[in-house]
Amino acid sequence: MDSELLSGTFVDLADTMVADFDIIDFLHMLTDRSVALMSASAAGVVLADPRGALRVAAASSEAAGLVELFQIQNDEGPCLDCFRSGRSVTAADLAAPGTPWPRFAAAATQAGFRTVEALPMRLRDQVIGALNLFRATPGSFEPADLRIAQALADVATIGLLQERNLRRSETMAEQLQAALNSRVVIEQAKGKLAERLGSDMDEAFRLLRDHARNTNQRLTDVARSFVDSTSADFPAPPGR
Amino acid sequence: MSVNRATLLWGLIAEHATTAGLQVAAADVCAVAVSSAQVSGAWVAAASSRGPDFVMCVTDQVSEQLAELQQLLGEGPCQDVLADAAPVLAADLGDDESGRRWPGFAPEARSAGAGAVFAFPLMIGAIRSGVLGLYRSSPGPLSSLQLGDCLLLADTATVMLLDGLDGGGELAADGNGHGARPGGQSSDLAAHRVEIDQATGMLTVQLGISAAEAFARLRAYAYARDRRLADVAGDIVARRLRLDPDPAPDAGP
Numbered sequence: 408m409d410s411e412l413l414s415g416t417f418v419d420l421a422d423t424m425v426a427d428f429d430i431i432d433f434l435h436m437l438t439d440r441s442v443a444l445m446s447a448s449a450a451g452v453v454l455a456d457p458r459g460a461l462r463v464a465a466a467s468s469e470a471a472g473l474v475e476l477f478q479i480q481n482d483e484g485p486c487l488d489c490f491r492s493g494r495s496v497t498a499a500d501l502a503a504p505g506t507p508w509p510r511f512a513a514a515a516t517q518a519g520f521r522t523v524e525a526l527p528m529r530l531r532d533q534v535i536g537a538l539n540l541f542r543a544t545p546g547s548f549e550p551a552d553l554r555i556a557q558a559l560a561d562v563a564t565i566g567l568l569q570e571r572n573l574r575r576s577e578t579m580a581e582q583l584q585a586a587l588n589s590r591v592v593i594e595q596a597k598g599k600l601a602e603r604l605g606s607d608m609d610e611a612f613r614l615l616r617d618h619a620r621n622t623n624q625r626l627t628d629v630a631r632s633f634v635d636s637t638s639a640d641f642p643a644p645p646g647r
Numbered sequence: 648m649s650v651n652r653a654t655l656l657w658g659l660i661a662e663h664a665t666t667a668g669l670q671v672a673a674a675d676v677c678a679v680a681v682s683s684a685q686v687s688g689a690w691v692a693a694a695s696s697r698g699p700d701f702v703m704c705v706t707d708q709v710s711e712q713l714a715e716l717q718q719l720l721g722e723g724p725c726q727d728v729l730a731d732a733a734p735v736l737a738a739d740l741g742d743d744e745s746g747r748r749w750p751g752f753a754p755e756a757r758s759a760g761a762g763a764v765f766a767f768p769l770m771i772g773a774i775r776s777g778v779l780g781l782y783r784s785s786p787g788p789l790s791s792l793q794l795g796d797c798l799l800l801a802d803t804a805t806v807m808l809l810d811g812l813d814g815g816g817e818l819a820a821d822g823n824g825h826g827a828r829p830g831g832q833s834s835d836l837a838a839h840r841v842e843i844d845q846a847t848g849m850l851t852v853q854l855g856i857s858a859a860e861a862f863a864r865l866r867a868y869a870y871a872r873d874r875r876l877a878d879v880a881g882d883i884v885a886r887r888l889r890l891d892p893d894p895a896p897d898a899g900p
Binding site: 460 | 652653732735736768770771773791794795798799839840841844845846847848849850851852853857858884
């Protein structure tokens with residue numbers, strides 16, 4: 408573990424949390440840093456919708472293959488087991504025979520992953536989601552690294568609770584729905600921008616995020632005004 | 648894993664509509680919300696640019712008063728939900744938080760007979776179609792199961808209001824869910840797929856229409872061809888399918 412990278416990550420995450428931040432952008436940053444810190448190949452945060460589904464809030468890559476790996480886990484997978492048990496779940500080699508999640512393991516190996524770790528996002532006795540780490544090579548993550556990964560999962564939980572608290576107190580359920588709806592707005596904006604530019608979804612997401620950062624706006628606000636705009640031009644022309 | 652619950656709720660909505668001898672409407676969603684969330688009353692208001700100001704249905708007089716009070720005062724949980732893009736769960740209108748947030752509405756609502764108000768946005772991302780409001784005569788929070796049911800019912804009401812936009816409105820219920828649009832696809836919505844949102848965004852450009860209209864067109868296309876919404880959305884995202892700007896959703900392929 409690179410200790411400079413580690414301290415830098417917690418400084419950046421803390422810096423973000425004292426400002427008026429966008430939860431999806433924050434979780435996206437957290438997945439990016441998890442990948443770098445854990446020498447992982449990919450990472451993602453899924454949240455438990457009270458409707459009964461696990462939904463992707465952020466992933467280190469917006470590529471379709473990775474997103475699909477989270478969606479499959481509504482039926483089976485380490486995330487679902489982690490969410491149900493409230494404990495971290497490890498799969499050291501997805502290609503090994505006898506996996507408890509045949510469909511997930513097949514899709515994950517197909518996407519180029521051999522190892523997966525799911526860490527619970529806990530709020531007191533409630534599990535609100537999970538941080539998923541993927542690695543292209545077989546073999547478990549180091550126990551010392553996993554302690555850091557769990558701390559990152561806890562930071563994700565705190566971020567979710569904190570985001571809008573600056574304005575007023577809200578229940579966890581309200582915050583969670585706001586985050587999930589933000590994600591939907593961003594998906595709609597990605598679709599609109601990808602269609603406008605003929606680009607893929609990953610590229611569309613990067614453009615939206617970069618524009619939000621460069622203009623000091625929240626990612627969700629940029630996405631919402633672009634979807635609401637009657638023009639297909641990005642950024643959305645002022646005044647719609 | 649939520650699909651069964653969504654199907655069960657849709658069954659209750661269709662049953663209520665059949666008993667009433669009417670087409671499925673927002674009123675049926677309200678009735679099911681009252682029984683499944685164990686609240687005292689419910690209402691649905693459609694949103695205009697000013698806020699949730701067109702009351703579609705109410706289950707009782709108190710609900711009607713609560714909906715009207717919020718319009719009159721310009722404040723309250725229903726006014727907040729669309730701006731916040733999140734539910735507002737005021738489990739006790741008598742607490743300090745409610746009093747600070749809605750100095751006009753909270754005391755008026757209590758004298759009208761409400762102890763708790765729960766407001767759910769009828770929205771899908773950037774698409775806003777209205778608000779589902781619920782009240783309890785005495786204070787108390789929703790259980791997590793009740794909360795999940797309310798969110799699923801809000802999804803159903805959202806789709807109903809949006810289908811009205813499409814001019815289709817084929818919401819006739821025959822008791823087993825066949826031929827009823829939200830019934831055919833409610834499970835698709837519960838098992839949320841990002842492709843549906845991405846395809847909605849893509850269609851706004853392909854068809855030059857709003858996100859609300861794009862979502863309605865997507866559903867109409869899937870319904871007319873008896874295909875799963877997620878599959879049609881997946882084809883659009885993979886660029887295997889483009890929809891025609893000519894609005895003929897019920898024509899053949």
